[in-house]
Amino acid sequence: MIVCVSVVGHQNNPLYLQSFTEEDDALKLHHVVHCSLDVIDERVNNPKKTGSTLNETFLGLLYPTENYKVYGYLTNTKVKFILVTTDVDVRDADMRNFFRRFHSAYVDAVSNPFHVPGKKITSRSFAERVSTIVKSFGLGGAV
Amino acid sequence: MEDYADELRTPPVSLISLVGCPDLHQSILTYLHKQQPPINTIALPDFSAISLLQKTNKETLDSSVAVPPGILKRDWLSKHRTRVPVVVAALFASAALSGDPAQWLQVCTDLENLKLIVRGRNTKLVVVIVQSTVGDEVSEDRMIALRKRAEVDSKYLLKFVQDETSELNASLSRLGSTLAELANTYYKEEGRRIKVRIEKKNVNSIELIIRYCFKASIYLAVAVYAEFRRDWAEALRFYEEAYHTLREMIGVSTRLPPIQRLLEIKTIAEQFHFKVSTLLLHGGSRQFLVFAELLETSSATISNTTSPSVVSEKSLTEWESHPAYYYHFAAHYLKEKRRCLEFALSASGTSGVPLPNGTESGPDSVVPSVYVGQFSRLLEKGDSMQPITDAEFTSYAFEEGKRFQDSFEIIALLKKSIESYNVLKASRMASYCRNLMAREYFTIGDFTNAKQIFEDVVHQYRQEGWVTLLWEVLGYLRECARKLKLVIDFIEYSLEMAALPISSDTPSEMLDRNMEYCPAGPASPSQRQLIHKEVFQLVKGQVMVSSEEWSCGLQINADEPVHLEIDPISPLRGVFLASVAFHEQVVKPGVPTLLALSILSKLPIPIEIDHLEIQFNQSDCNFIVTKAHREQVDSDSDSQQDLRVETASFLSIGTSKWLRLTYSIRPENCGKLECIAVIAKIGPSFTIRCRAESPASMDDLPLWKYEDCLETLPTKDPALALSGQKVIQVEELQSRVDLTIGPSGPALVGESFLVPVTVTSKGHPVCSGELKINLVDPRGGGLVSPRELEPFSTESHHVQLLSILGPDDKESLTGPDNNIINIQQSFGLLSVPHLSIGQSWSCKLEIKWHRPKPVMLYVSLGYLPKANEASAQKFNVHRSLQIDGVTAVAISHHFMLPFRRDPLLLSKIRSSSPPEQSTSLPLNEKSILVVSAKNCTEVPLQLISMSLDVDADEVGQSCTVRPEGDFPSDPCVMVPGEEFKQVFSVIPEMISPTLGLGTVSLKWRRERGSSSDAVITRHTLPDIKVETPPIIVTLECPPHAILGDPFTYHIRIQNQTQVLQEIKYSLSDSQSFVCSGSHSDTIFVLPKSERILSYKVVPLVSGLQQLPRVAVTSIRYSAGLDSSPTATAIFVLPFHPHFRIKDEVARESAPAATEPPLSSPIQA
Incomplete structure (x- = not known):
């Protein structure tokens, strides 16, 4: 189950963070997302170590922590998408699919002429779309 | 690590036993110990001691009928290492074998006894015949008899020669390899035997649990035996198998009271896991090396990381190979454990759980039982153990848990984790650990440490705008400040929290369950308002609403006012931001200009300001803004040195709304006028001093800039908001005195060039006037040329200011009693007498040029418009003039x-x-x-x-x-x-x-x-x-000639030397003249005499004519004496000139006209 998705700006400031959990660990998820930025930094700064290709936006599993696994995605504009899940086994393809849909939702949201780039995303339709994507995650839903 | 016993940490070593011939034991023992792998030895001096090897009671592994009381006996592993040998070597002296029948009988008895003991455990037997020499052999019959008695294979009947070194070594190695081989065989057989038992088991077994117990213990045994054989792969496989069996067991076992059962399984699992980790370390995997290194230095809690790392079958992320990760986890799970303990304690009511059976002994008498992971009560009578109930166990565990100082352990782990994360430059992870650590300090009441660490963390979150995390940390900091009674800190943290951009409300039903939130509650607008109210109650000294919460003594005394300083990098900028812009960039002194003052606050509730004070670098511009209706403030502010008081209709700053005020400022002093700070006074003893910022260079509020909210400009005028400055340049006053430098024109080198300078007062009287004169080379070079030597000027200056003359030209002002203050070559300072309005005064600068050179003359007049006023503004008038110096x-x-x-x-x-x-x-x-x-x-x-x-x-x-x-x-x-x-x-x-x-x-x-x-x-x-010229040639002819009138023309050659001079001459004809005389010849001129060549010539053409040229050449000096064409020209008049009578006088007075022209001045 996806417990949290987040968009982090290129200055590592949170742009959007939504948790989908009944438990009261929202604050902890903030920490988890924030800490995962360290992993992304390391991945981006040492691309050789991780062997990721240059144009790969999907960063894969960032790190497992406590009860969660954290996945990352880095857009060309250095905006990071971070996903926190409690699923132990996640298929890579599912994850890629999720991020692809999430990315397009993000692109649509920031293409809104009333959105100021670099500011937090407060669009309600974006939030709805994200929760739809989250709900359909792992169901093999169509793109 | 130290918590684990040796047998868990180190690979096992096979154990054998030596019996008999004690004098040999030492050498064999040493030898075996040095073998690779080493073999440990139990040495028994004679056969009477063999009962030690006897099996005491029934072994765990053999008890297949009843429900086993536990999975693993506490000493099972060590037993196989230290007490139960796998091979027994019976040493018999050859003498005893070949000796008399009594001795032989004794050997047979010993062997029998030994066999009895050995058979029970399947222990292998080796018989060694000790010979002193090679030749000291036992007869073949005896050998066979012995082998039959011992029931050993012939290859396990060894000969041991003890006296000869080479033979001894050979015997030792033979014995060693045999023992090792037998030990291996033993472990292999045991392993196989036990495995077989597993497979054929459990169809008819009474209970499933037995099977599981067996399975677990058997897998363990197989693994251990494999380990003895150094078959690491198999050992690992079986340990993992055993581990999984344990997991399966959780669901089925009912053997013990449930809590203790789980605990037992967990403890054993822990040991298995430890074993697995150790084995993997030997396997050489790099990731596990790090993990194992971590294990080596960590404490028991580390085993909690079991599930994520072992279960995960995917490749590890790079993060999982960092020790910091595991330290972090260790701390996390320890914390989790403590949380559970606390929860359990609170659930169970009071700490001391009354034991249900009323025994008084309490938890003290509970000790670890024989089986790993089990506890039982030690009865007072004797050593016998009594199983305990779950309730008893729980109470025991609680007592134990309370004794254990979890917090310090957690802090220590986190500290390691932070260090390790810092090495990795993972600042956010480190911050998170710091955060946890500080929370731990907070929990144990060490607020000083907690505050210090939280302050380190808070910076990170502020920087990256993680408002929720910032809120949490600030909440703790605020609480620490409250606990430590740091009023200013408390106010600062409260204000910062209240001004955080938190807009979305957390659903309220989530708040109640929330245990993780900071002491300030969850981040929400309502909470912000609450904090805001609290802190303003405090600063205003009002009665606290929630007084019991405030009873810890935070209050502001009137005699100790609280003063906050906010600068452009302060996190409190969002609380109070002052933007100041002058409407103009330049202003004349004394002329009022407008100042736009804008104040912004992000606090959730509008704040009322009692009065504002605006400070400038020119303190006489400072002023105070008060509310229009509040008159009493004026009386309060008597101490404020009579500052100008302005009024505003209201002084309340709404949330995110600029309070825009505009006031007029009249700067009096020239120079820079800068607004430095805006001080807001709220309540009787609270002031905020905010450094003024120019709107043009003002940064966004760091946290608010990411918020999707409307941004407003500090001033209504957008141009001013974009380019307004808090600095204004105050121009110098317009001087009302005229300074003129007199007519220009080039100066002539050498003359004393006078430059008149006139000071005319046109509205200002001139007091203490001072005239500065400066001569500057406009091309940048100096006027000094010390090295250049002038033939007629020794002055080093090309241009020199000689003196300054008074108004009437004559009086020089350079005298000692005059008002010249100083005069130098290129600089002069002169005092100007007092001038009333309308008067003028002039002087003349006397400047001398030594070289032709242009010079810039600067004259500046500084004066005061009023006498006797030291502080008055000085006026300056500057004039300049370029003067060229030219050669006259x-x-x-x-x-x-x-x-x-x-x-x-x-x-x-x-x-x-x-x-x-x-x-x-x-x-x-x-x-x-x-x-x-x-x-x-x-x-x-x-x-x-x-x-x-x-x-x-x-x-x-x-x-x-x-x-x-x-x-x-x-x-x-x-x-x-x-x-x-x-x-x-x-x-x-x-x-x-x-x-x-x-x-x-x-x-x-x-x-x-x-x-x-x-x-x-x-x-x-x-x-x-x-x-001395040796020869002089003189041409003599009349000044003019008349056409057709013959005249004589001589060439006189004077020899001034003492020698005869040979002269060659030649005459070239001229068409204008008819000439008589020798044309060319060589003549001799006697010493100190002269010779004259004479020609009679008749001019044929009138006008200026060239006489026939005579070229004279001195042979001696081979030098020609050519007269110039002008010298040989003669004017030929067409006829005789006729002069009139009245010109007679002129003719007489000018006889020179007819004379040879020698004495007349030559005209150019």
């Missing part, structure tokens, strides 16, 4: 020989090729010096005199120089460009290679320079060379 007259000279007279100068002949520098003049001959002076200026000059100053000492006797003709007596005026010439005759009277002729001094002045002194311009004549 250019003097040149040239020498001439007398007309139609050519002395032969030898130096001219010899050095014909290089141009002669010095002029040569003939000795005792009259030469003519023409000095010409040209007016180079644009003004007419008056010449006063021109003279040749001869150095009397040298030149006086050797040369006679006198002017030909007098200098005109009436003033001789030279218009620009005109040239004046003066002729001097020079008669050298002494032979000299360098004869100084002296200096030409020209006295002149400007024609209209009314009173200026005459200027002397000097021109030094070059040295001349005086020599």
Whole structure:
């Protein structure tokens, strides 16, 4: 189950963070997302170590922590998408699919002429779309 | 790590036993110990001791009927290492074997006893016959008999030779390899046997649990045996198998009370896991190496990381190979454990759980039981154990848990984790760990440490705008400050929290369950408002609403006012942001200008300000803004040194709304006027001093800039909001005094050039006036040329300020009692007398140019408009003028020989090729010096005199120089460009290679320079060379001729030498004349005599004609004496001139017209 998705700006400031959990660990998820930025930094700064290709936006599993696994995605504009899940086994393809849909939702949201780039995303339709994507995650839903 | 027993940490070592022949034991023992792998030995001196090897009671592994009381006995592993040998080596001396029957019988008995013991455990047996020498053999029969008795294979009947070194070594190695082989065989067989037991098991077994217990313990045993054999792969496989069995067991086992059952399983799992980790370390995997290193240095809690790392079958992320990760986890799970303990304790009510059966002994009597992971009560009578109930166990566990200082452990782990994360430059992870650590300190009540660590963390979150995390940390910090009674810190943290951009409300139903939130509650607008209210109640000194919460004594005393300082990097900028912009960039002093003051606050509730004070760098501009209706503030602020008080209709700052105020400022002093700070006073004893910021260079509020909210400009005028500055330049006052520098025009080199300077008061009286004069080279170079030597000026300055003359031209102000303060070559400082309005004063600067050079003259007047006022504003008037210095007259000279007279100068002949520098003049001959002076200026000059100053000492006797003709007596005026010439005759009277002729001094002045002194311009004549001409050729002919009238023309050749001179001459015909006389010849001129060539010529053509040229050549000097064309020209009149009678006087007075022209001045 996806417990949290987040968009982090290129200055590592949170742009959007939504948790989908009944438990009261929202604050902890903030920490988890924030800490995962360290992993992304390391991945981006040492691309050789991780062997990721240059144009790969999907960063894969960032790190497992406590009860969660954290996945990352880095857009060309250095905006990071971070996903926190409690699923132990996640298929890579599912994850890629999720991020692809999430990315397009993000692109649509920031293409809104009333959105100021670099500011937090407060669009309600974006939030709805994200929760739809989250709900359909792992169901093999169509793109 | 130390918590684990040896047998868990180190690989097992096989154990054998030696019986008999004790004198050999030491050497065998040492040898086996050194083997690879080593073998441990139990040495029994004789066969009576073998009962030690006897099986005591039933073994765990064999108990297949009843429900086993536990999975693993506490000492099972160590038993196989230290007490139960796998091979027994029976050593018999050869003497005993081959000796008398009694001895043999004894051997047989010992063997029998040994076999009995050995058989119970399947222990292998080796019989060793100890011989002292090789030859000391036992008979073949005895050997066979022994082997049969011992029931061993012949290869396990060894001979051991003890006396010879080589043989001893061979025997030892033989024994060693046999023992190792047997040990291996034993472990292999045991393993196989147990495995078989597992497979055939459990169809008919009574309970499933037994099977699981068996499975677990058997897998363990198989693994251990494999480990003994150093078959790591198999050992690992079986340990993992055992581990998984344990997991399965959780669901089925009902053997013990449930809690203890789980605990047992967990403890054993922990040991298995430890084993697995250790084995993997031997496997050499890099990731696990790090993990194992971590294990080595960590404590027992680390085993909690079991599930994520072992279960995960995917490849590890890079993060999982960092020790920091595991430290972090260790701390996390320890914390989790403590949380559970606390929860359990709180659930169970009071801490002491009354034991249900009423035993008084309490948890103290609970001890670990025989089985790993089990506990039982130690009965007072004897050693017997009694199982305990779950309740008892729980109470025991609680007591144990309370004793354990989890927090310090957690802090220590986190500290390690932070260090490790810092090495990785994972600042956010480190911050998170710091955060956890600080929370731990907070939990145990160490607020000082907690506050310090939280302060480290808070910076990170502020920087990256993680508002929720920031809120949490600030909440803790605020609580720490409250606990430590740090009022200012408390206010700062509260204000920062209240001004955080938190807009979305957390659903309220989530708040109650929330245990993780910071003491300030969850981040929400309502909570912000709450905090805001609290802190403003505090600063206003009002009665607290929630007084019991505030009872810890935070309050502000009136005599200790609280003062907050907010600068552009302060996190409190969001609380109070002051933007100040002047409407103009430049203002004149005394002229009012507008100042836009805008204040923004992000606090959730509007704040009321009692009054604002605006501070400038010019403190007399400071002013106070108060509310319009509040009059009492004025009386309060008497202490504020009579500051200007402005009023505003309201002084309340709404949330995210600029409070825009505009006031007029009248700066009095020139220079920079900068608004420094805005001080807001709220309540009786609370002030916020906020550094003023220019809207043009104002940064966004760091946290709010990411918020999707409307941004407003500090001023209504967008231009001012974008470019407004908090600094204004106050211009200098308009001076009302005129300073004029008199008429310009080029200055002439050498004259004292007067520049009139006039100070005219046109509205300001001039008091303590001071005139500064500066001469500056406009091209940047200095006016000084110390190295350049001027022939007539030793002054080092090309241009010099000589003096300053008073208004009436005559009075020099340079005297000591005058008001000149200072005068230097290019700088002057002069005090100006007091001038009333309308008066003027002037002076003249006397400047002398030594070289032609343009100069910038700067004159500045500084004065005070009012006398006797030290603080008054000084006014400055600056003027400048460029003045060119030009050379007035250019003097040149040239020498001439007398007309139609050519002395032969030898130096001219010899050095014909290089141009002669010095002029040569003939000795005792009259030469003519023409000095010409040209007016180079644009003004007419008056010449006063021109003279040749001869150095009397040298030149006086050797040369006679006198002017030909007098200098005109009436003033001789030279218009620009005109040239004046003066002729001097020079008669050298002494032979000299360098004869100084002296200096030409020209006295002149400007024609209209009314009173200026005459200027002397000097021109030094070059040295001349005086020599004796050997031959002088003189041409003699009448001044004019008449057409057709014959006349005679002579060429006189004088030989001045003592030798005969051979002269060659030739005459070239001219068409204008008919000539009689010898045309060419060579003649001789006697010493000191002369010869005259005479020609009679008749002019044929009138006008200026060239006489027939006679070329005279001295053979001796091979030098021609050519007269110049002008010298041989003659004017031929067409007829005799007729003069009228009345011109008779003129004819008489001018006889020179008919004379030879020698004595007449030469016209150019």
